[in-house]
Amino acid sequence: MQRMYSGHHGWLLQWLQRKLGNRGDAADLVQDTYIRVATGRSMPNPEQARPYLVQIAKHLMIDLHRRRKLEAAYLEALAALPEAHAPSHEDTLIVQQTLAAIDAALEGLPPKVRETFFMSQFDGMTYSAIAASLGIAVATVRKHMLTATRACFLAMQQCGEPVCAC
Incomplete structure (x- = not known):
């Protein structure tokens, strides 16, 4: 790891x-990349280090x-609200x-689980399309979505946000 980092x-x-x-x-992304390498299951061969780092x-x-697209959409939606309907600064901070x-x-989830969630929620892909794109079974997509959704609900509960039981 040290040789890869310094090299x-x-x-x-x-x-x-x-x-x-x-x-x-x-x-920031360099640091996050090396954290992923350090917490990963395997280390690439020295000749594969750069492609491995680039992929991560x-x-x-x-x-x-x-994330930036989501933040921008939220801020754009806030700006479009009439002032009387705009959330308070406190509500904005809570959100x-x-x-x-x-x-x-989501960042704490395995990469495939996170990617599955993003493809579904942000790219609007169907489970079948996600399965084909990632080379996994539709049942695995369902399992990944359940894992990611649970992680989101848990995060919301820890923030004190009401979570729908539907």
Whole structure:
């Protein structure tokens, strides 16, 4: 791990900075990439280190863009509300904290589970399409969705948000 970090950290940071156009986001994603490597089940061969790091970093960039898209949609929806119907600053803060808790819960899930959830909820894909895209069974997609949904509900409960029992 130390050899991979020292041998590829600078390169990965530059690669991400070119892709994102932002050194701060790039540095965060480099750190997240190495955390994924450290907590992963296997370590790539030295000659496969860069493709392995790029694959993880690409998934993290997708997650980052989806989070930012969700935040932008929320802020846009708030801006479109008439002032009389706009939520209070306290309510806005509660929503932001809840979204952060859900984001953290999803971040703690295995990559395939998280990707399944995102494909369903943000990309609007059917379970069959997700199964075909990820090369897994529809039953596995259902299982992943149940895992992700439970994680979201748990995060909401921990924030004190009422959770529908439907």
